[in-house]
Amino acid sequence: MNFSTGARRLASLACLGAAIVCGSLILAAQNKIAGRPEDHLPSNITPLTAFGERAGWSPDGSRIAFMGKSFGDAFEIDLKTKLVRLLTGHFHHEGFLRVQFLPNGDYFLIGARHFQDIRTTRGRDQEMWVMKADLKSPPVALSQRISEGVAISRKRMKIAWANTHEQVPDALTPGESALYTADVVDQDGTPTLTGRKEILRAHAPECTLEAQDFRNDDHELIYTCYRAPHYADVMGVDLESGKVMTYRKILDEYNEAEGVSPDGSWELIESSRDQGPGRQTASNIDLWKLRLVPNSTDFVRMTYWGNYEGYKASNPVVSPDGQWFAFQSARNDEPAGVGHGIFLYHLKGE
DSSP: OOOOHHHHHHHHHHHHHOHHHHHHHHHHHTOOBSSOGGGSOOTTEEEOOSSOEEEEEOTTSSEEEEESSTTBOEEEEETTTOOEEESSOSSOOSOEEEEEEOTTSOEEEEEOSSOOOHHHHHHHOOEEEEEOTTOOSOOEEEEEEOEEEEEEOSSSSEEEEEEETTTOTTTSOTTEEEEEEEEEEEETTEEEEEEEEEEEEEETTTOEEEEEEEETTTTEEEEEEEETTTEEEEEEEETTTOOEEEEEOOTTOBEEEEEEOTTSSEEEEEEOTTSOTTOOSTTSOEEEEEEOSTTOOOEEEOOOGGGBTTEEEEEEEEOTTSSEEEEEEEETTSOTTOOSOEEEEEOTTO
């Protein structure tokens, strides 16, 4: 049974008068549903692909790029014709983890030059690459390693990323991470990073940084602060003043920023809220919508994949017109980012 917020409140009230009733109601509220969420879709969610992960919208909203699998090939689907094409099949590579669009329509890829093993290659050796939209040549390396994902401006050829000691041991001490911004420019036909600027540093176990989204006309960067042992917080930093804002930081809750609205007023979050005690980790998440005001309490659940045993919804990204978001079906016993098909969520009227 899927217990609503009202049922949980009822359980809390019961606690005041009867410990036995309280315990049984809370246990029931944490029960998982057997079956597959894909077989019980609400009317505003539609399947797009039967495979794939880590979707990214094209600047005009007509296509979605996605990874076929981790350390695999990048693909693209035309949202009108539903035709899928392979993007990275015309050259040898060691497998990519992410694909996104730059504002000019070129593809931004994250992958390693050589594959050693999953942990080492993902944690230490990932680099940034740019591939021209015409696919006439292999991608060009930007000669910059990266930790996890990249933030890409919707308006400018501006990106932000994080590094940890693993990727740049000469620049950062063990447990230290930093956020950077730079511009992707064309120099004699070759994509190049210029104007690299360090924005913020942090230290584990209190915070390990990951860049996520630009907002406020690129004056602010939304980022995730991963907090030991297994929590995460939604934060922002003013790129001019360096002032840090806290948007959601709950002591025993996992909240990872994933996709910002075009106007920058809200962010989609991977959250462990509602998953119950012992499940407040990245493995037990659903998608929520957070209004971006300091210490926001405007937090609305969007998907219910986590109500099904073994499932989670993850990696949402908002369309350029703000009427849709794409996300993936995922399993809670697999690594972050692994997906099993892309879905579209209609936001009109939300």
